Amino acid sequence: MSGHDHEGEILRYRTRQRIVHAVMASSFLILLITGLALVWGPLAFIAAGGWSRYLHRIAAVGFISVPFLYILLDRAGAREVLVESFQYDHDDVVWFKKMYRYALGRTSDMPPQGRLNAGQKLHHSAVIIFSAVIVATGIVLWGFKSSLSPTMLAWTAMIHDLSMLALTLLLVGHVFFTYVYKAWSSMATGYVPEDEMKLEHGKWVEELEHQVATGSES
Amino acid sequence: MASAFLLDMTRCIGCEACVLACKAGNELPVEMQYIELIERTSGTFPNLVGGFENHRCYHCTDAACVAVCPTGALFKEDGLTRLDRDACSGCGYCVQACPYGVPKMVGGRSSKCDACASNVGAGGSPWCVTTCPAQALQFGDREKILAEAKSRVAALKDRYPKVQVYGETQAGGLGLVLVLPDDPETLDIPADPPLVPVTVDVWKHIVQPVSMGATALAAVGAGVLGVIARRNHLAELKELEEQEKAGVAAGGSESTEEER
Numbered sequence A: 001m002s003g004h005d006h007e008g009e010i011l012r013y014r015t016r017q018r019i020v021h022a023v024m025a026s027s028f029l030i031l032l033i034t035g036l037a038l039v040w041g042p043l044a045f046i047a048a049g050g051w052s053r054y055l056h057r058i059a060a061v062g063f064i065s066v067p068f069l070y071i072l073l074d075r076a077g078a079r080e081v082l083v084e085s086f087q088y089d090h091d092d093v094v095w096f097k098k099m100y101r102y103a104l105g106r107t108s109d110m111p112p113q114g115r116l117n118a119g120q121k122l123h124h125s126a127v128i129i130f131s132a133v134i135v136a137t138g139i140v141l142w143g144f145k146s147s148l149s150p151t152m153l154a155w156t157a158m159i160h161d162l163s164m165l166a167l168t169l170l171l172v173g174h175v176f177f178t179y180v181y182k183a184w185s186s187m188a189t190g191y192v193p194e195d196e197m198k199l200e201h202g203k204w205v206e207e208l209e210h211q212v213a214t215g216s217e218s
Numbered sequence B: 001m002a003s004a005f006l007l008d009m010t011r012c013i014g015c016e017a018c019v020l021a022c023k024a025g026n027e028l029p030v031e032m033q034y035i036e037l038i039e040r041t042s043g044t045f046p047n048l049v050g051g052f053e054n055h056r057c058y059h060c061t062d063a064a065c066v067a068v069c070p071t072g073a074l075f076k077e078d079g080l081t082r083l084d085r086d087a088c089s090g091c092g093y094c095v096q097a098c099p100y101g102v103p104k105m106v107g108g109r110s111s112k113c114d115a116c117a118s119n120v121g122a123g124g125s126p127w128c129v130t131t132c133p134a135q136a137l138q139f140g141d142r143e144k145i146l147a148e149a150k151s152r153v154a155a156l157k158d159r160y161p162k163v164q165v166y167g168e169t170q171a172g173g174l175g176l177v178l179v180l181p182d183d184p185e186t187l188d189i190p191a192d193p194p195l196v197p198v199t200v201d202v203w204k205h206i207v208q209p210v211s212m213g214a215t216a217l218a219a220v221g222a223g224v225l226g227v228i229a230r231r232n233h234l235a236e237l238k239e240l241e242e243q244e245k246a247g248v249a250a251g252g253s254e255s256t257e258e259e260r
């Protein structure tokens, strides 16, 4: 049921999903900057006083809470992103082969995509995996540093930093596609233009229409 | 050329002149102190052996602190371990990793002997060495310092049967060679601190700049490509809209019935 003010638009993210995303994005960006200050000489002055190190820990609590928050606020949404991100069909394989076209802003002859396109699946699943690694190593560096040998300490820190690198590169791509495909509204208002969704997520729109036709809740 | 210190525990009289000279010469704030004299003894009273350990950075060749330091604030130079406090982020990894418990956190940053980097760099010698009245401290070319330590040990064999050179091999060889009157363990000095593979350090120094470069490149590339790609996409949408309009005008579009 889309309201009158959302004529020609469809709901892509519920308010609670957008809150979870905002918590994740803001805590990540704080972690990125305060983390960089810990490992990069030119920014070290931010960390040396100590306050940014506390901020890093506060943001870490926010970041760690994201999956729990998602389950708490929108169980169905959490399930969807977890399940769909790790399921690839034949269209997705073809999509990856033509991905360079998609990256150039051309959707017309891409294979039809579901709610998440293949690239989003790859992004979300990689985010889930690297987030798990960064949280695990981060907890070790936070609470169990003193029981690590210098070698283990160096390795743990390096894995932590490299996971952050991976997430940062993923973020560059994420923001890139958000900009190219004007996707910002899906996180700002939750709604997106229906005709664009038909083009970019054809199978999803069909599915929604089918659900409306058969009267099942979406 | 590697430099090194000689610390002769059998000569030190515990006068603390080095402690003060270090603080004054390096203009250290009150809360900072690089040398700590620790009394180390072994045996029981009449046969007491011991002296003052001149506890400060041991300038390990394979320095654990350098291996774990993410900012590069700690680094090796002429066989000595330098600390650039301005680049230190205060992460505390070095405090955790040093097998000799040397670095301390002062004012949110690591603090330890940097072998008088400014003074020695300008051709002078370390303050502590200059000031020692008992010739317990020396500084110079590591080979010569090792030779000096060995000859002192040879001369002391009669007085201290277990006298020995410490630091020739520990942690890849220390930049601080000690003359110990007894076995290190009995004086509470680790006989052989665990080695940190240098690979971790090499990794860090290659991985970090490459990572920063890759991220910057990706961001710039995405910025440029983004402008082009968005233009393409908008053109595509416009074309689609026009097609649809044309379709509606002609009276028959297939799948947009429900909405309009």
Ligand code: HEM
Pocket: A012, A017, A021, A024, A025, A026, A028, A029, A077, A081, A120, A124, A127, A167, A171, A174, A175, A178, A183, A184, A185, A186, A187
């Ligand atoms: C500040 C920059 C960011 C912007 C502008 C942004 C924008 C967006 C947008 C527009 C969507 C919806 C895409 C769609 O239509 O499906 C989205 C989804 C998503 N973003 Fe971001 N995002 C940002 C930061 C992040 C960060 C830092 C992360 C994780 C480290 C992240 C992880 C995700 C995930 C996992 C989803 C899927 C959400 C779900 O299915 O519940 N985003 N983002």
Ligand code: SF4
Pocket: B056, B057, B058, B059, B060, B063, B064, B065, B066, B081, B097, B098, B099, B100, B101, B102, B103, B112
């Ligand atoms: S003694 Fe400690 S602080 Fe000094 S070089 Fe060795 S590991 Fe680093």
Ligand code: SF4
Pocket: B065, B068, B069, B070, B071, B072, B073, B074, B087, B088, B089, B090, B091, B092, B093, B094, B095, B103, B109, B110
């Ligand atoms: S506290 Fe400073 S010197 Fe020590 S490891 Fe961290 S950045 Fe390096």
Ligand code: SF4
Pocket: B021, B022, B023, B025, B026, B034, B035, B056, B113, B114, B115, B116, B126, B127, B128, B129
């Ligand atoms: S070498 Fe310099 S900095 Fe190190 S203890 Fe001696 S006087 Fe202090």
